[in-house]
Amino acid sequence: MANFDPAGYQPAQNLLEDRVILVTGAGSGLGRAAARSFAARGASVILHGRTLSKLERVYDEIVADQSPEPAIAPLNLLKASAPDYFALRDRIQDDYGRLDGLLHNAGILGTLTPLAQYDVNTWAEVMHVNLTVPFVLTQVLLPLLGNAADASVVFTSSGVGRRGRAYWGAYAVSKFGIEGLSQVLADEAEEAGRLRANAINPGRTRTGMRAAAYPAEDPNSLPAPESLMPTYLYLMGPDSRGVTGETFDCQT
Numbered sequence: 001m002a003n004f005d006p007a008g009y010q011p012a013q014n015l016l017e018d019r020v021i022l023v024t025g026a027g028s029g030l031g032r033a034a035a036r037s038f039a040a041r042g043a044s045v046i047l048h049g050r051t052l053s054k055l056e057r058v059y060d061e062i063v064a065d066q067s068p069e070p071a072i073a074p075l076n077l078l079k080a081s082a083p084d085y086f087a088l089r090d091r092i093q094d095d096y097g098r099l100d101g102l103l104h105n106a107g108i109l110g111t112l113t114p115l116a117q118y119d120v121n122t123w124a125e126v127m128h129v130n131l132t133v134p135f136v137l138t139q140v141l142l143p144l145l146g147n148a149a150d151a152s153v154v155f156t157s158s159g160v161g162r163r164g165r166a167y168w169g170a171y172a173v174s175k176f177g178i179e180g181l182s183q184v185l186a187d188e189a190e191e192a193g194r195l196r197a198n199a200i201n202p203g204r205t206r207t208g209m210r211a212a213a214y215p216a217e218d219p220n221s222l223p224a225p226e227s228l229m230p231t232y233l234y235l236m237g238p239d240s241r242g243v244t245g246e247t248f249d250c251q252t
């Protein structure tokens with residue numbers, strides 16, 4: 001576990017100035033908060049998500065914040081195929097010429113079910129969105145990340161990706177996988193030195209996914225996504241230069 005104190009971190013107002021950052025699942029929850037927070041610190045954010053109307057809302061919020069104008073890139077990750085990924089890459093190449101940051105945030109919960117009854121199709125969907133897509137997207141975007149002087153890739157993990165828990169099935173296994181993917185990428189990129197990869201565990205957070213997993217829980221007892229942004233900002237910006245292959249907990 002990395003040694004970082006989110007409470008003591010004071011990100012500069014222009015921390016992400018001139019950086020181009022793609023956030024997956026930017027329409028709600030942690031992705032929305034991260035996109036707004038990155039933009040507020042000067043980044044040009046590419047808002048990816050499944051639901052266009054949610055992305056348009058976040059776009060409007062970022063413009064109202066007087067942050068740099070974002071871009072919108074809707075894509076259903078359950079249905080996307082090679083041409084969709086290449087089209088996204090080509091668009092980023094044409095519009096910006098490079099990618100400084102990539103936050104793999106989109107994810108699905110699947111069902112909370114014992115392995116004995118876990119539906120195989122649901123298993124495959126969760127593994128696809130939560131693990132295979134971050135691999136594919138990273139692979140496709142590596143040349144653009146290579147064009148940046150200080151590129152950062154951040155993968156979203158979970159507490160159940162470190163210690164398995166009953167009934168969390170594919171979700172837990174996909175998060176174990178994401179930590180492995182982050183470490184393999186970090187190790188491969190270390191020699192080049194211009195790309196770092198780390199995994200972030202937000203911890204229990206007031207979002208739609210958390211409410212689906214714990215319907216009886218009072219959402220007001222949970223931290224808001226916005227309160228976890230110091231760790232996201234640290235990992236996306238120059239203050240974490242040289243930090244790679246690590247895992248971070250937003251809540252201690």
Ligand code: NAP
Nearest residue numbers: 025028029030050051076077078106107204205207209210
């Ligand atoms: P959320 O509000 O449900 O956000 C998930 C995002 O993923 C949504 O924007 C959703 O887009 C997008 N997404 C899901 N399926 C997609 C698909 N097929 N194609 C494209 N986009 C898709 O949940 P969240 O809590 O913010 O989750 C963000 C990340 O944090 C996830 O990786 C989650 O595993 C992780 N996490 C959350 C917690 C927590 O307590 N909340 C704890 C640990 C880890 P649409 O809204 O358009 O469907």
